[in-house]
Amino acid sequence: MKAKASIVEPHSYSISELAREFDITTRTIRFYEDKGLLKPERRGQTRVYSPEERVRLKLILRGKRLGFSLDESREIIDMYDPAHGNVEQLQRLLEHIGQKREHLCQQLRDIESLMGELEEAEARAQVALVRSRKNESP
Amino acid sequence: MKAKASIVEPHSYSISELAREFDITTRTIRFYEDKGLLKPERRGQTRVYSPEERVRLKLILRGKRLGFSLDESREIIDMYDPAHGNVEQLQRLLEHIGQKREHLCQQLRDIESLMGELEEAEARAQVALVRSRKNESP
DNA sequence: GCAATAGTTTACGTTAACGTAAACGTAAAG
DNA sequence: CTTTACGTTTACGTTAACGTAAACTATTGC
Incomplete structure (x- = not known):
């Protein structure tokens, strides 16, 4: 249309x-x-x-x-709204935000290490590939 | 023991x-x-x-x-071993590694944006907290 | 000797996150 | 008018990743 x-x-x-x-x-x-x-x-x-x-x-x-999970996503989305609550609610929200951040930090560390390991694996595979080619077409 | x-x-x-x-x-x-x-x-x-x-x-x-998923983790773990295969297998492995990297890059971008948004939400919540306190204990 | 502790296998139960299909309404196109 | 495309609700099915429980074995400590 x-x-x-x-x-x-x-x-x-x-x-x-x-x-x-x-x-x-x-x-x-x-x-x-x-x-x-x-x-x-x-x-x-x-x-x-x-x-x-x-x-x-x-x-x-x-x-x-x-x-x-969808529940976690819902929690995160809920953090965007005005948080029109009282002091206690706001404090809980702030703590909640802190927790999510820690979670993300852990994920960052995990990704970093995995990235490094993938590079190593890639290097090994490329070495093996060169060798393998030498053997297959001498 | x-x-x-x-x-x-x-x-x-x-x-x-x-x-x-x-x-x-x-x-x-x-x-x-x-x-x-x-x-x-x-x-x-x-x-x-x-x-x-x-x-x-x-x-x-x-x-x-x-x-x-466990299947994905298995794939990744399998990338660590010698990859004792022929040329084709090694090339597939290399491609596979590339894909995983892209996946991780996307996750990095996602984390970055979420981190930023969490900071904003935190700022808003702190502002709201200060206001809320002023109202509750004048 | 026997109870507690840690191990095993087998099997049914559960939850999240949809997939799939049936049965139906509606509006535009030919 | 009826086919096509898109929408709806309702409901049962499926897969991954375990939980839970039963029924059994082996070792250790007292």
């Missing part, structure tokens, strides 16, 4: 548009809604997604890439 | 020792063996783990922290 060739970004998306964009199924998107991670509006019965909802979806998928 | 207070590192571990060290259950360790990720020796019927097996377990758990 090519849209209206408008200059502004579309302020709403269909479920299949989002599914295509992020290479997931509509089932997945509805599942996230079921789990309370998305709350699209409805035009009649049909779901309509705002840019904000689209961002939430992106956050969920980024969480997935980092190995987060 | 305190071991023999020897100077050298123990060259073998029991299943419960490893479970305690890594804070997992013996069931989990046996499960990894079932899936072909570990192959401990046996003294009679009892499993005996070498330091090498212990390292493999560590690699599995690091993979878990990065959100890898």
Whole structure:
């Protein structure tokens, strides 16, 4: 349908548009809604997604890439809102943020070490490759 | 049993020792063996783990922290061995290593962005906290 | 001798995160 | 008008990664 060739970004998306964009199924998107991670509006019965909802979806998928469960992603997304709470709630939020950071730091360390090991493995494989070629075509 | 207070590192571990060290259950360790990720020796019927097996377990758990499936962790662990194959196998291995690297790079980007967003959320929460305190104890 | 401790195998149960299919509504295109 | 494309709800199925429990063996300490 090519849209209206408008200059502004579309302020709403269909479920299949989002599914295509992020290479997931509509089932997945509805599942996230079921789990309370998305709350699209409805035009009649049909779901309509705002840019904000689209961002939430992106956050969920980024969480997935980092190995987060949907519950963890929900927690993280909840950190973005005004945190309209009292002192205790805010303090808990701050602590929670700290924990997530530690988690990410650990992941950073893990990635660093794994990266190093991959380099070593690559080097070994290349050495083996050269040898292997010498043997196969003398 | 305190071991023999020897100077050298123990060259073998029991299943419960490893479970305690890594804070997992013996069931989990046996499960990894079932899936072909570990192959401990046996003294009679009892499993005996070498330091090498212990390292493999560590690699599995690091993979878990990065959100890898056991199959993915197995693939990565397999990259460590001599890759005693022919040219084709080695080339596939090299490509495979490249893919894993890209994966890790994506994770790095994801972590970076999330870290940044956590900082913002933290700042907002601290601001809200100060305000909240002013209101509660005027 | 016997209870406690650590090990084993076998097998059924559970949870998360969807997949798959049925059965239906609706709107545009030919 | 009916096919096609897209949407909906409802519900059962599936896979990974273990948990849990039963039933058994072997060793150790008292």
